[in-house]
Amino acid sequence: MALFKGIFKKKKQTTSQLPKPSSQVMDDLKHLSTNGQDGDALQNIENIFGEDHDFVKREMIALEHIPATVLYLNSITDKDAISKEVMKPLTESKACQQGNEPLKDYVLKKVLFHADVKTETELTKVVEGLIRGNTVLILNGLNDVFLINTYKTDKRSISQPDTEQVIRGSREGFIENLQSNTALIRARIPIPDLRVKSLKIGTMTQTNVVICYIDGVANQALVADVEERLNNINVDRILDAGYIEQFIQDNPRSPFPQVKSTERPDVTVGNLLEGRVCILVDGSPFVLIVPATFAQFYQTSEDYNERFIMVSAVRIVRVVALLFSLIMPSLYVAILSYHPELIPTAFAVAITSGRAGVPFPAVVEVFLMEAAMEILREATVRMPKQVGGALSIVGVLVIGQAAVEAGFVSPITVVVIALTTIGSFATPAYNMAIGFRMMRFPLLIMTGLLGFYGLVLGLLLVNNHVLSLKSFGVPYFSPMAPLNFEGLKDTVIRAPLNWLLDRPEELHPVNKRRIRPNDLGPTNPLADEHVNSEGGNKKK
Template sequence: MFLFKQKNTKKKQPKSSVLQPSSVVMEEIRHMETSQQQQETVRKICDIFGEDNDFTQRGFIVSNDIPANVFYLNSISDKETISKEIIKPLTESNLIIVEVEAAMERVCKNILFHADVKTETKLTRIVEGLLRGQTVLLVEGIKAAFLIDTYKGEKRSISQPETEQVIRGSREGFIENIQSNTALLRAKLPIPDLRVKSVTLGTLTQTNVAYCYIDGIVNEALVKDVEERLANIDVDRIIDAGYVEQFIQDNPRSPFPQVKSTERPDVVVGNLVEGRVSILVDGSPFALIVPATFAQFYQTSEDYNERFIMVSMVRIIRVFALLFSLIMPSLYVAILSYHPELIPTSFAVAITSGRAGVPFPAVIEVFLMEAAMEILREATVRMPKQVGGALSIVGVLVIGQAAVSAGFVSPITVVVIALTTIGSFATPAYNMAIGFRMMRFPLLIMTGLLGFYGLVLGLLFVNNHVLSLRSFGVPYFSPMAPLNVAGLKDTIIRAPLNWLLDRPEELHTRNKRRINPNDLGPSNALSPENIKQSRGGQKDNE
């Protein structure tokens, strides 16, 4: 049931670097180029965008009676920039076209004030530039078109992430703009070794995807693997980071996530410093981190801002809550249905009296309550925020109490399901928590059929599957399996920061050491012994 077929690890040949046509129009104009006769190029562009209300063509005269045209899309272009930095400098210039190359160089270097100007002759590139907010400039007598970046897109302000809130830590979160997200990483990693490379994915959406890593730390084989997996994505749309995650993970049939997603720049920076690769997708506030191991999904950025003793206790509680939420309903059914002799006598009387009149077996009762809780949870998430909180309270209190009063479920079952639900919320990563929640149902069915034997058999299947998983070649249960004693310092517990001398061994980084052990330890400059020694043994009052 939990033994999923592993994905074929044989590497595919990467796609050609030539941009694939994104539509029928792009296919038709693939081999077309601009003409030195401006009207011919104007006609081609107008044939493509002429029926679009968002498309604007503006003709004007450059000095010496040279006609020119600019093309742009109103919704994504900055009109003020077009007027002040393109049209005005050209109309006030003294442009004379004698040699085409010299005229192009003068327009780029002496006339246009904009920082991002390039020339292009292929019509496909010109159309793509228009669709990305660039302004196209055509000047009579010059074959090439000038592409000026005048993009002006709407974006929300940087705020605290909704899904990863912390008490002590940064309040910055990623937004849907990839340039802003890259800037957040640059601000926290102001080093030239930070590499940000981009690719375009989605033949229709043409989504900008960037992958980031620190050169000199990350293993080069990991970077090449990420590049190949991104190059092998051949789909018409990439709308969110979740699309990319499903294409690059090793085993898409597994209920466990093999790619970590986060909204926090500090989490990305911490993983980049450890030697991982991060992937940003334009239009998504989530960043992907590869490779990912099981331990990462119950850790938070706040774990490194607090004292190690407190953090270690909190991590143990998270792991206990994770296991409790997975096995508690099945364990309850196994004891109640197959092994009631394990229940203490005083407690058995309470359970028996509570179940008096319940028409369903224990497994059906728990299964229905689990299904009802998942429906309620899903409804709460999808409802508006003002209504969702009230719905959750009504669902838990009113419906639960009514079900007990009507005799459909026993009070102890409601308590077990409530504790299980609360335990599932202790997992910081939503995609990991939902995987464990869904696995409770097959475990419950196996326990209902076979009792304790079915529960143990199901857990063995789950354990076997987790141990077989890999994320970009890294064993999913590293550093616990295969065992790496040094790596255990930052798994279920978190050792003091000055003990975490090396980067994770499973990442095989080029620069393994991250703390200089010679610089560790306090100097105790103001201790009485040091003060007395610095004064030559004299008394304080002297």
């Protein structure tokens, strides 16, 4: 027992105890500046990038008589902008009149017309700017180095995300470009209260990460907690939002996600307006939303675009499909192996005749079919689109029929597994669906050993685990546990929009009110009691 405690015990380390990987080149340049006392800045930069095939060094005469050098990486820069907004003004501008103003101010104010230009004296910041798409301008005799933002790279167009398609709703989805994703959010929240804070994570990748929240709505304690968890991440690389998610979630050992991810700007904006905090990662089309509750993973943006009766019915169907996909295989095994008296006689005869000749007990049969279905599902996802659909059809029809005819499985087992798989597809969030799919296997094993007692015990353990989870201090099962009647209006069912007066209480938003009282009811200016047949007002 002590061995298992040692394996699963969570080791807490402070940030100062963690190793700090970094770039050796940047460490060597940390104490160097661009002035002549620390050596030639141009020579130091050439020593670093001189052998790179995309490194460009262009020497020229600027302002009629000053030798200048322009440095950039052509793979991530806009060559047209360099030509029109850097080189052309430098070669066509007149020389600075001595005594009128310093050369640096003259170049900044009267020569370089680029909107994003600054000067640096630290060599590390110059090198960092160069590798982020900036053009470096070095003027002979001037200690300051000019950094002109000319970053440009190819990016895909904004389109509907494949993982969150809707029938009625926006067709825009996030892409891998951080600036484009930020613009999609700002376009939907055109108010100055939207805060967009930037930081860099990853000692090697130096990935740009943005924290978004609405000042005056989001609780500042939540914002501070998110910033602290992000600043405590000490790793050499951040390649996708999934890296961030695994570092900031409360319980990384849980199979259930505690951070919601989305590719849709409308979903992101809706959560921001509720008081949540969103995290954008450069290079990833997924936005992280915290805190996350269980109910969020079974809601879609389309739920708020349709009438509440239809949406409520659909949400109930999703919950029923969840329960069906989780317990159906185990329930089938429990009844068939331990409690056959619960089956009606006619149905029992049909099941018995269908299982005639099957060499495996029910639990082994169901376990093998579940494993085969997971293998087939994974193969379908990883195969190219041209053959992926054909593989799924062949796997379901041909392999299933062949297994039944060969006597490996019974027809009723194939039906149960097929219905279970279809039920798992009703979960909108892919990461939540994976968690419940994996839960089926331990439930199946416990049911095979103990029957109904094993199934009930397994469900109690799953329920206890879910109730113990928290996301940034918010109970995972909010608002159902702890119970909040106001929050129940937007969980399993969705009340009319004019009933959703307040923002979620579990988020402790600064501005709790979402709908003003004088906006609750529509008026009827064209009702019969207000207008007459000629279109004028009736006088009673």
